[in-house]
Amino acid sequence: MRPRFRIPSVVKAARLRLRGRRPPVPVWWPLPACAALGLTAGAAYGALAEPEYASTTYLIAVAEKDSEPAATLGFAQAYGRLATSTSTLAYAQGNAGVPTRQLGSRVQTETSPESPMIGITGTAGRPGDAADIANAVADALRLKANGQSENTGVKLVRFSQAVKVPDPVSPSLPLSIAVGTSAGALVGGLILLVRPRRTPAYESPVLPAPAGEPATTRDPAPAPTPVTVKVTAPAPTPVTVKATAPAATTTARAKKPRKKQENQSS
DSSP: HHHHHHHHHHHHHHHHHHHHHHHOOOTTTHHHHHHHHHHHHHHHHHHHSSOEEEEEEEEEEOOOOTTTTTHHHHHHHHHHHTTTTTHHHHHHHHTTTTTHHHHTTTTTEOOOOSEEEEEEEEEEESSSHHHHHHHHHHHHHHHHHHTTTTOOOOEEEEEOOOOOOOSSSSSHHHHHHHHHHHHHHHHHHHHHSOOOOOOOOOOOOEEOTTSOOEEEOOOOOOHHHHHHOOOOOOOOOOOOOOOOOOOOOOHHHHHHHHHHHHHHHH
């Protein structure tokens, strides 16, 4: 068995001194920690994420001679939903150069209940590809809708064509950093609100000591002891009975001095 290495006592004492010198960790440490973590994540996303470009083309629904113009609003809403259908995307994938599965995630449509206009937006990593995707889907939808114009009485006409856009729509590096920092600070604030708070231990107040004497701590007052009162019944009071002489003897005693007065008078 290998002998265990024992740490010298001097090293242990130095460790204890270093531990005692460490400042206490502040209570609000989750807030700056989460903010720094969000800043790092936002900077990484802004620097590593690929830029995305978007280009939009517009189609407008036009009523034919025999149809009512008010019907174009309803057909514009319906054709806006058909723009992202599988049949429309399958017809447009040849001109877009993107498979049908990927094309569905790169196309977005927008319609308005007040105007018979359809907006088709294509997104890609290059501005030219985004414009090609939007124009390909718009052409496929226009051909599909105009093939049924005899039955519907509404045609789709290209209002504007998608062009290359020089600026990407993905968030820039400063914006990513700002969003990440704000989100991290928000999470840190929520952690501070949710976690339980520490209850401070009771500290006895320090009384001011007179000059020349050390300060003493005041002990807390002891809890009052319950006082039990025992109720005792009062002692019975003695009853004294006075005997009174009969009335006849009283009258006899009262008449005796009268006889003596009569004998003295005689």
